[in-house]
Amino acid sequence: MMRFKRYLWTLASVAALLAMGGGATASAASAPAPKFITIGTLYAGSGNYATSSLPELAGLKFWISQVNAKGGVYVKAYHKKIKIRLVDYNDQSDPNTATTQYAQLITQDKVNILVSDFGSVLTAAAVTVAKEHKMVLFDPTGTGSSFFTPPSPYIVLTSLPTSAVWPDSFAKYLIALGKKRVAIVYATNDFDGAQDATLVAALKAHHITPVYNNGVDTATSNYTVIIHNMAQTHPDAAVEFGYPNNDITFFQNLSASGVHFPFLFTIFPGQQLALLTQNVGAKALSDTFTYPTPPLLAYNKGITYGLSLNAFAKAIKPQIKSAPNFLDIAGYQAGLVIQKTLETSKSLSQLDLRAAAGRIRFFTLDGQYKLAKSGAQLGELLPVAQLQPTKSGGVAPVIVYPQSVATGKAVATH
């Protein structure tokens, strides 16, 4: 009898708990929609990453202005449009400051959506904080492979593939050209180191050992000795992997040194051509090979979501007072991914947002978006382009590899 009573009590308790749970679910569903969807992000207003971080923020702000002008973003969880509000802090390119500020965005500003700052160094700080608070991190350009080691349920790389994948086409191109003496200098950070490792592995698989392969500190301000050391190995191809500041310094020192490499590849002319041209001149960039990213890689047709490249360039110009670069597009692309996520997520819970971001399949001005389970980006490809001189005295990209997307042929370097 006693046992039966206890059984009844247990049943009653379970029923009561279920009723309370059901009530809670019902009340969540009928909870009033928030006045704003708050997005929190950081930007580097000064320091090493400012030149890249500021355009990325400008792209995100542009997306917000576009969405808010139309009455907000459609949020499926509430079946209505809600305006976006942005909370942004300046981390000054300092990862320790960024750590505190990411936590501030989550714990004090109670943001609904967290977006990381530019690049792997400033994104690394966000990865830990997002994981601690079980918050999805929309990551526009932090491509460090280590962030996407499973299990990684709280990260969404919105724009580029992980850095280790970047040189795939480039390595094949070097091999196809029959280059045997490759000299590589890379900045010792996750982004550039991963690319060096991939390139060297691909070359070695074809029995090509680089004649020069050395790392330099990312803060290096003089490549002169390195350039001469590379030249002494008589390379038929020279590769410099770095951040924009490294590329600028490398080109400036190369021009001053009088050294000429028969084939030269660097990363950032393909992303920030205006910045590089402004700092080193079009002549120094002429014939250089690079990864072309939008806007150099122009996607105007087949766009299934957001603005085409031409429309974007026209619309953003009044805000940024110049032609957009890749990082403006990366910021805008992060906004598009957030928009589509909110449009399709059944609730604003972080795991539902992450699941919705994983289901997205669209083609934007940034190319194909497709997310791996690890949160890494799979859709976009990075072909190889050459910056060829134009009649107006500038340079323009010609995609030379792979053949399926090529827009022209490489010309011999002068």
Place this chain on the structure above:
Amino acid sequence: MRRGVWRDGAILLAVAVVLLLLPKAYSNQMLLFQLMVYLALSQGVNILYGFTGYLPFGYVGFFGIGAYGASLAMLDLHFAPLLGILAGAVVALLLGLLLSPLLRLSGAYFAIASLAASQAVYLVIANPSLQNITYGPYGIQLPNQFNPIASYYTMVVVLLLAVGVVLYIRRSRFGMALQAMRDDPVSAAMSGVPVVRERIAAWLISAALAGVVGGVFAWQTSVFYPDAVFTLSISIFAIVFALFGGVGTLLGPMFGTVVLFGMYNMIGISDPQYFQLIYGLLIVALVIFLPDGVASLLRKKGIHVL
């Protein structure tokens, strides 16, 4: 003496209670954690500069090597986090021992030499050729050890340890010997104080403390690159916080850290450019008008600062 011990115990208890209750009142635990990191590091600077007169601009070297020592012990030797942190402290201690000849220098020469040493350690750690040992420039990941709550409470214990050590030094013969050496090393030596031994002991205590703090920081952060734990701003913050409050005291560096780090997070998060201006002006004013920190102001008014 007994009254002093009770007072020390009360201070430790008060610090512990405040730090354990703070997360209930303020939910940005990362900020509180960083506050504790700087509270402990400023006490480390205090032990060295306040009691021996050696200003360690390269103090971050011990912090960084502690972070790496702990992380590598956890990753490669599969140590439990607490044991890993202890390993980080031992590595920092060994580095301190290796660099102890720097104590032959003094003043600005020592400050610059310690800075150069910390940069040398950073460049060795971040060297891509040592990737198999240190993971080079590609940073550390401790996803399996990640435990923000346990690392927070461990940091509370480490901070209490740092406060306890300073309290002990202030009261002990060892601390008095250090202060005598700081004021006049020749007279201290002639009075029978083993100058070199005591100075090295203070240097090693300070190094080990930074190593422990670095280890707990690595555990809490769990994903970091070498520049995050070897950035010079860590040294500068710890030194400025200690100097602002007043070195040679317990409460001075704590006051300096709470005020300046608090200010940094009140103004610095939203408007860092204003913060930098205010910070710069404050440091200039400090050097000109209060070279011995806020504590000296109170001392002039006859108030004893612990």
